[in-house]
Amino acid sequence: MKEGPDIALIGSLIGDPARANMLTALMGGRALTPTELAGHAGITLQTASSHLAKLEAGGLLSQRKQGRHRYYQLAEDEVGLMLENLMGFAASRGMNRHRPGPKDPALRKARVCYNHLAGDYGVRMLDSLIAAKQIEVAGDDLALTDAGQVRIEALGINYSSLKKSRRPICRTCLDWSERRSHLAGTLGEALLALFIDKGWAKRENDSRIIRFTDSGEKAFSNLFPQ
């Protein structure tokens, strides 16, 4: 009939509340089992199973079997970015699943976005890297400079292993709480992993919140001055 991409397909996948809840849960970056996801969505296992099959067929989720468990996760970085973008739009319209509670400030400060750091801290980190000319901006694309390469190696991140992946190293990702960009891509993922590895930050249970320790706060401020 008409030319162009079909947005109705994706819309209908996201449009069901149960599926939307599962996708939001998976924005935490962890791979989850159908039983866990059913809990998040408030539905039975059977229903969840049928939803997950649809999301997988639609290319939004991927699956891997491990023993008698089945782990679902967002199929690609792009899916997470697309969802984050939708969340940003929804948030700007005041479409919230409930009124902001006490958890909210912590969520705005630092949280996981699929697999990298988001919230105030995520935005500050990217700003600082750009200010230090360790990351360069060109349109929507980001590029690691030579100085940046030296810098992350010094932090203990192996540059060549980042490069191996087909995914981009640096990438912008719009933040729904800050309405600014933060750093995604394999580097964004590696940096968050580093913070947690060093004991600077910790993921809160069953939540997207990231809590920095006192020493972690200091280290972060030193590494990424404002």
Added chain:
Amino acid sequence: MKEGPDIALIGSLIGDPARANMLTALMGGRALTPTELAGHAGITLQTASSHLAKLEAGGLLSQRKQGRHRYYQLAEDEVGLMLENLMGFAASRGMNRHRPGPKDPALRKARVCYNHLAGDYGVRMLDSLIAAKQIEVAGDDLALTDAGQVRIEALGINYSSLKKSRRPICRTCLDWSERRSHLAGTLGEALLALFIDKGWAKRENDSRIIRFTDSGEKAFSNLFPQ
């Protein structure tokens, strides 16, 4: 139940094929009447009316009465950007409403995206402005430099009238055919209007395609060298 924005609401609005078709038609930037939109969606006027009420209630569309006509259009720039983003995602997954036809090349070359220029020409224009340091990039934000301000005034665009609007002057918008950014915002709108005003380009009937005249092609290449 959970914290965060509700994407299911928006998803369900976009998820209905009739509504998706109407939204896609409105991405052409023109305000359209319920009768016209019903035609685009292949439904009766009554059904279209109910869909339009829902889209308006959801904040995606706005409406203005003019005599016995009612004109619907995308409520804000942000709606167009969000839809364009979804289209980009859908296109990358090969979710198309039909196989690419003969119209496609022209659509990829130059088309309207809500109210500004998209496609190959749109991307080239932004790249050229950045290369000439007339637009500056900072994260996802764009800023007009002093040189850029002089430049657009020379083209006959009144800078202060652009500034009056609450909408941003420059803004990136992801292109689903090029997978790169082009220029949105009031300046993007003003530039497209300029091209059409000078007779360099013309909108094709009932389509998002923009056809450049021979002299328009030359003028465009001179203004925005690669």
Added chain:
DNA sequence: TTCATACTTCGATGGTAATCGAAGCATCGA
């Protein structure tokens, strides 16, 4: 006033899809 056009509202219908109980299949531990 009268008729025509543009659109909305109401009401009834039908189809689709979300939901869950029950049964079936696979994996693991003993």
Added chain:
DNA sequence: TCGATGCTTCGATTACCATCGAAGTATGAA
């Protein structure tokens, strides 16, 4: 081999909503 756990498939039910005919409202033209 047996039972337990995790998950899928099947089938039946239910609820929602897109759809359209018919009637109602508003604007404009004659």
